[in-house]
Amino acid sequence: MTSQKVLMVAEKPSIAVSIASVLSRGQMSTRKGATDVHEFNAMFLGFRAQYKVTSVIGHVFSVDFPAAYQDRTATDPLDLFQAQVVKSAANPKAHIPRHLSQEARGCTHLVLWLDCDREGENICFEVIECSGFTMNSRNGRVYRARFSSISEKDILKAMDNLVEPNRNEALAVDARQEIDLKVGVAFTRFQTNYFQGKYGNLDARVISYGPCQTPTLGFCVQRYLQISTFKPEKFWTLHPYIFQNGHEVKLEWERQKLFDVNVGMMFQKLVLEDGILDVTEISEKQESKGRPVGLNTVNLLKVASSALGFGPQMAMQLAERLYTQGFISYPRTESTAYPSSFDFRGTLAALVNNPTTGSYAEKLLSEGFQKPRGGVDVGDHPPITPVKSAKEDMLGIDAWRLYQYVCQHFLGSVSPDCKYIRTRVEFTIGGESFHCTGQRTVVEGFTYIMPWLGISEKNLPQFMKGEKLEVSKVELYEGSTSAPDYLSESELISLMEKNGIGTDASIPVHINNICERNYVQVQPGRKLVPTALGISLIRGYQCIDPDLCLPDIRSFIEQQITLVAKGQVEHSRVVQHVLQQFKQKFIYFVQQVINFLIFLRHCDAQVDMARSFWHK
DNA sequence: GCAAGGTC
Structure with missing residues (x-):
C-alpha cells in the first residue's frame, strides 16, 4: 500500500520548525527552499505518512488595481471605486507561490497551520490556491489545525481535532x-x-x-x-502650615481650587482668625500596587518610546533582532497572560548569568517566585520574555537597553506585589477641612527590579486624634492652569x-x-x-x-x-x-x-x- | 506610487 503524503504549511518559518520538531520528536531532516522544508515519517489519521512541513512568510498575495488604473494622470480617482482588484504575489522575489505548488505535488493531504486569526484564515485560502488543492476534492483533503499556542500539548491537540478552514473569516x-x-x-x-x-x-x-x-x-x-x-486661568488655594516634632507640614485644602481671589482672601482670614487646627481623623490603610502582567507588543512599544527614547519602528527592529538571535521570545503578541505550561523556573535559571539582573533572578529561584497575575490570552503567542542571558557587548547599547527592560519586566511579573501604608490626617480650622498624607513602603516587591515604579516615601510626624495645634502660617497660593503638552x-x-x-x-x-x-x-x-x-x-x-x-x-x-x-x-x-x-x-x-x-x-x-x- | 495587513 502506498503511504500518504502530507504537506503542512505555517505562517512563518519559526512555527514550521516548532510543529515539525514536535510531530517528528526531533527526528526530521531539513532541506532548503524558498522557505525551509522539514521532512519525517509519522502516523496521520491512523495511516503511515510522509510529512513535509514548510511555511509562507506572511501574506502570499496582496491586492492592487489592474495595469489600466496604475497611471494616475490618466485615471479619474472616482472610477477606482468600481474598478476590478487583482491579487499578485506580495513579495515576488520570495517565489512563495511556486514553492507551494512544487511542494504540494503528489501530496494527498494539506494541513494548514496558519496563525489562528482572521488574517491567518485568509492566508489559508492563499495557500490552498497555490497548492492546487480544492476543498472537498476526492484525491486530496484540506485540513485546518487550530492551535492556541506552539506548545507540544497544543500542537498534538490540534492534530487530533483538525477542522476545515473558515471561508467567511477569509x-x-x-x-x-x-x-x-x-x-x-x-x-x-x-x-x-x-x-x-x-x-x-x-x-x-x-x-x-x-x-x-x-x-x-x-x-x-x-x-x-x-x-x-487654551486660555490659562488663575486659581487660588489655601495651605496652612504647622510645626510638629520639629517638622514643618504643609496641608491641602478640601476645596482644592478657587477661581476668585476675594473669596480666597476671605477664607484665609477665617482660618487665621481661628488659628487652631483640630485633628479630626487619622486613618492608616495598607495599599497594594500590583506586579505587571506579561509584556505584550503594544506595552513594549510604549515603554520603549517613553522610557528608552526608541520610536516604535526602531523598537520593533531591535526586538526582531533580539528574537532572531535567541535572546527574547517572539516579539509580536497581544497576550499578557502566560500559558499554563510556561517554564518560569527554566526562564529564571537562564537569566542567572546576567550582569545586572542575574542575582535577583537567583534570589527568586532560591526564595520562591510568585505566580503571575491574570492578564489576557488572545491565543496568538505568549508574552515577550527573555530566553537566555546576555552581556552588553554581545548586543550593542540600544538592543541591550531593550533586552534589559524585557528582563526587568519578566522578573517584575513573577515578583511579589508592592505593599505600602498610606496615612491620612484630617484637620478642621475656621470651619474648613484640610488634610495631609504620608506613605511608606512595607514590601518593596517588584519595584526592587523596576525601581522607577517604586512608591515615593513621604514621612509624617505623629499626630493624635483630638489634638489641637497652632497654625504657623496660612499661605494663599496663586497658581495658573496650564495647557496640556x-x-x-x-x-x-x-x-x-x-x-x-x-x-x-x-x-x-x-x-x-x-x-x-x-x-x-x-x-x-x-x-x-x-x-x-x-x-x-x-x-x-x-x-x-x-x-x-x-x-x-x-x-x-x-x-x-x-x-x-x-x-x-x-x-x-x-x-x-x-x-x-x-x-x-x-x-x-x-x-x-x-x-x-x-x-x-x-x-x-x-x-x-x-x-x-x-x-x- | 498611492491603503492596511501579514512577516524578514
Whole structure:
C-alpha cells in the first residue's frame, strides 16, 4: 500500500520548525527552499505518512488595481471605486507561490497551520490556491489545525481535532483589503493632484489619506488644537502650615481650587482668625500596587518610546533582532497572560548569568517566585520574555537597553506585589477641612527590579486624634492652569490601541507614515508636533466631513466586515455597501475642495486688482 | 506610487 503524503504549511518559518520538531520528536531532516522544508515519517489519521512541513512568510498575495488604473494622470480617482482588484504575489522575489505548488505535488493531504486569526484564515485560502488543492476534492483533503499556542500539548491537540478552514473569516479580510485599497488610493490621488503646489507651501511628494493613518494624525492635531486654544486661568488655594516634632507640614485644602481671589482672601482670614487646627481623623490603610502582567507588543512599544527614547519602528527592529538571535521570545503578541505550561523556573535559571539582573533572578529561584497575575490570552503567542542571558557587548547599547527592560519586566511579573501604608490626617480650622498624607513602603516587591515604579516615601510626624495645634502660617497660593503638552508617542499608541486603529504589527508603520509624509515631527521627549501640512489636512476634513479623520471610520469598516466573518451578510454586499458610502463622501469632499479652490482664485484676482489699482 | 495587513 502506498503511504500518504502530507504537506503542512505555517505562517512563518519559526512555527514550521516548532510543529515539525514536535510531530517528528526531533527526528526530521531539513532541506532548503524558498522557505525551509522539514521532512519525517509519522502516523496521520491512523495511516503511515510522509510529512513535509514548510511555511509562507506572511501574506502570499496582496491586492492592487489592474495595469489600466496604475497611471494616475490618466485615471479619474472616482472610477477606482468600481474598478476590478487583482491579487499578485506580495513579495515576488520570495517565489512563495511556486514553492507551494512544487511542494504540494503528489501530496494527498494539506494541513494548514496558519496563525489562528482572521488574517491567518485568509492566508489559508492563499495557500490552498497555490497548492492546487480544492476543498472537498476526492484525491486530496484540506485540513485546518487550530492551535492556541506552539506548545507540544497544543500542537498534538490540534492534530487530533483538525477542522476545515473558515471561508467567511477569509472573505472578511478580502473585503477589508478591497475597501482599504479603493478608499485610500482614491482620496490619496485626488488630494495629491489638487493640493500639491496649488497653494501655500504644502510641498510634499504625496498627500495621503488612509482609514488608519488619518485618524492617527487626527489624534496629534486634536491635541495641538487643544493647546493652541487654551486660555490659562488663575486659581487660588489655601495651605496652612504647622510645626510638629520639629517638622514643618504643609496641608491641602478640601476645596482644592478657587477661581476668585476675594473669596480666597476671605477664607484665609477665617482660618487665621481661628488659628487652631483640630485633628479630626487619622486613618492608616495598607495599599497594594500590583506586579505587571506579561509584556505584550503594544506595552513594549510604549515603554520603549517613553522610557528608552526608541520610536516604535526602531523598537520593533531591535526586538526582531533580539528574537532572531535567541535572546527574547517572539516579539509580536497581544497576550499578557502566560500559558499554563510556561517554564518560569527554566526562564529564571537562564537569566542567572546576567550582569545586572542575574542575582535577583537567583534570589527568586532560591526564595520562591510568585505566580503571575491574570492578564489576557488572545491565543496568538505568549508574552515577550527573555530566553537566555546576555552581556552588553554581545548586543550593542540600544538592543541591550531593550533586552534589559524585557528582563526587568519578566522578573517584575513573577515578583511579589508592592505593599505600602498610606496615612491620612484630617484637620478642621475656621470651619474648613484640610488634610495631609504620608506613605511608606512595607514590601518593596517588584519595584526592587523596576525601581522607577517604586512608591515615593513621604514621612509624617505623629499626630493624635483630638489634638489641637497652632497654625504657623496660612499661605494663599496663586497658581495658573496650564495647557496640556503635545501628544507623546506613547499616549498615541494607547489611543490607537483603545480605538482599534491598526494592529500590534501595523501601529509602528502608521506612526512612521505620518512622520515620513511630513504631517508630524518627533520632538525631544518623543512628543508629536503636527506640521502646517498636517494641521491643514485635519482642519480641512473637520470643515468638510469630520468623519474622515475620526477613529470611528475604522470601527465602521471593522464592524461591517465582521458581518462577513460571521456569515450574516454576503461578502460582495458588504463591500458594495461600504464603498457606496465612501464614494458619497468622496464626491462631497471633491466638490467642497474644488469650490474652495475657486474661491481662493477669486480672492487672488481681487487682490491683484487692488494691487494694480494702488500701484498706478 | 498611492491603503492596511501579514512577516524578514
